[in-house]
Amino acid sequence: MAKLDLFKFVPFRLNRLGAEVSAALSNEYRARYGLDIPEWRVMATLGLRDEACSAQYIAQCTRTHKSTISRAVTALLERALIARVENADDRREFRLALTDQGRALYEELIPGLLRREQEILGCLTPQERKEFARLLGKLEDSLDLVRAPRPMSEIEVC
Amino acid sequence: MAKLDLFKFVPFRLNRLGAEVSAALSNEYRARYGLDIPEWRVMATLGLRDEACSAQYIAQCTRTHKSTISRAVTALLERALIARVENADDRREFRLALTDQGRALYEELIPGLLRREQEILGCLTPQERKEFARLLGKLEDSLDLVRAPRPMSEIEVC
DNA sequence: GCGAGATAGTCTCACTTGCAACTATCTAAG
DNA sequence: CTTAGATAGTTGCAAGTGAGACTATCTCGC
Numbered sequence: 001m002a003k004l005d006l007f008k009f010v011p012f013r014l015n016r017l018g019a020e021v022s023a024a025l026s027n028e029y030r031a032r033y034g035l036d037i038p039e040w041r042v043m044a045t046l047g048l049r050d051e052a053c054s055a056q057y058i059a060q061c062t063r064t065h066k067s068t069i070s071r072a073v074t075a076l077l078e079r080a081l082i083a084r085v086e087n088a089d090d091r092r093e094f095r096l097a098l099t100d101q102g103r104a105l106y107e108e109l110i111p112g113l114l115r116r117e118q119e120i121l122g123c124l125t126p127q128e129r130k131e132f133a134r135l136l137g138k139l140e141d142s143l144d145l146v147r148a149p150r151p152m153s154e155i156e157v158c
Numbered sequence: 159m160a161k162l163d164l165f166k167f168v169p170f171r172l173n174r175l176g177a178e179v180s181a182a183l184s185n186e187y188r189a190r191y192g193l194d195i196p197e198w199r200v201m202a203t204l205g206l207r208d209e210a211c212s213a214q215y216i217a218q219c220t221r222t223h224k225s226t227i228s229r230a231v232t233a234l235l236e237r238a239l240i241a242r243v244e245n246a247d248d249r250r251e252f253r254l255a256l257t258d259q260g261r262a263l264y265e266e267l268i269p270g271l272l273r274r275e276q277e278i279l280g281c282l283t284p285q286e287r288k289e290f291a292r293l294l295g296k297l298e299d300s301l302d303l304v305r306a307p308r309p310m311s312e313i314e315v316c
Numbered sequence: 317g318c319g320a321g322a323t324a325g326t327c328t329c330a331c332t333t334g335c336a337a338c339t340a341t342c343t344a345a346g
Numbered sequence: 347c348t349t350a351g352a353t354a355g356t357t358g359c360a361a362g363t364g365a366g367a368c369t370a371t372c373t374c375g376c
Contacts, residue, residue, distance in 0.1 A: 002268040006202045006220065010275055011179045013294055016221055018176025020301055021169045036332090044164045056354060062164065063174055065334055070356060092341045092354040110160040117168055123300035124293060132293045135286055136171055142281035143178055194362085214324060223364055228326060250324040250371045323372075332363085342353075 021120060028116055029109055034079075038064055038072035043098070046082060047106040052095035054087070081105060179278060186274055187267055192237075196222055196230035201256070204240060205264040210253035212245070239263060 006012045022037065029035045035043065041062040046053060055073055059066040073096065076082040081102035084094040098106060121129050164170045180195065187193045193201065199220040204211060213231055217224045231254065234240045239260035242252040256264060279287050 002265055002272070003206055004202060004268045004272060005206055006199070008291075009202075009271075010279060010291070010294070011183045011271075012199075012202075012220075013298065014172070015176040015180040017294065017297060017301070018173040020221075022173040024301075025169045038333090041164070041170075044162060044167075044170075048161055048163055054354075062170075063178075066355070067335080067357080068333060070354095071333090074356090090342070090354080094355080107160055110162045113167075114160070114162060120297070120301070121168060123296050128293055128296070131289060133166075133168070135282060135290045135293070136168070136175065138281050138286070139175060139278070140171065143175070143182075143278070196363090212324075224325070225327080225365085226363060228324095229362090232326090248324080248372065252325080318376085320375090321373085324370085325368105326370105327368080328366095330363105330365090332361105334361090335359085336357100337359100338355105338357080340354085340356105343351085345350085346348085 024120070025113065025116055028112055032112075033105060033109060035109075036072070038068045039076055042069065042072045042076060042096075043081065043102065043106055043109070046096060046098045047103070047110075052085070052097040054093045055096060056093065058096070076102070182278070183271065183274055186270055190270075191263060191267060193267075194230070196226045197234055200227065200230045200234060200254075201239065201260065201264055201267075204254060204256050205261070205268075210243070210255040212251045213254065214251065216254070234260070 026037050026040070029040050041064055042058055045058045045061050055069050056066060058064075058073075059069045062069075073082065073084070077084065080099055082096055083099050084096045087093050087095050121132075124132060184195050184198070187198050199222060200216055203216045203219050213227050214224065216222075216231075217227045220227075231240065231242070235242065238257055240254055241257050242254045245251050245253050279290075282290060
């Protein structure tokens, strides 16, 4: 008789762990900076790059639905954390970038998040962390989750 | 200047991977058997055990909100996949168990899910799978995610 | 027993999100 | 050019979910 123990079932464990870790982290930026997860993803994507990105690009990078990104962008624009300019080359899309204020918030936010990440990974030895990251990478690859997307310029060409 | 690359940020990666794997799996049981994730969790919890469980117990095991479990239980009752009987010892709670029909569906469902799990883990060597499971376990422990809850009888005592 | 507080389960409300339709714009074929 | 199809972004709608109120029941201290 086939049995399946949820607690040994990797898909369930990954889902639970991902949800739990996300919840723990999102408290960090929601309570303190009023950012929800989609908003944080937009900030993080823009913060890493110096060049301006389109909403579509952010959606692809973060694997988040474009309507969700659209709403996050609207909210961040209202708070003047990001700015957008029409792209003269293609007037359907907008180029998004952090404002000075947005950059300042980003800079303030990051250290706390990296610290929380290290806390969460604190139960693993340095060797184990490396190994865990490597195995995550293999799973991501095999599931076709883009890990390090090319810069926009390249994507536009392809 | 602090930077954070989302694609190397473990909380984001875990969230994305968990969501992706869950989505892939839930297609397996939603499309074919009409079960959504909470319903599947109820089935899985009841299917593993021979003794009947309370809704509260399932909620704790699966770390799912009690109102979500309540709705899943209602839906499964309507489809006669589970049955419930009042608990004479404590008339606030109900004892839930799979019906014969529910058991049959469970038995039919499990092999496909285990196969999908193996497909997902297929990119890892047996050694790596063991290691991955071990590291997951350490993370779960450190985050206080119960992995193998005690049987109800024990829980009631505590 | 009796009342205060805890607990199981249900239900309503508010919020989030994905889907799909829609507008505006671009690209390519004829 | 013109037209058909693709694409960027927005918005209305419906489904799912958590918080918390609520009811019924239990437990414990007095």
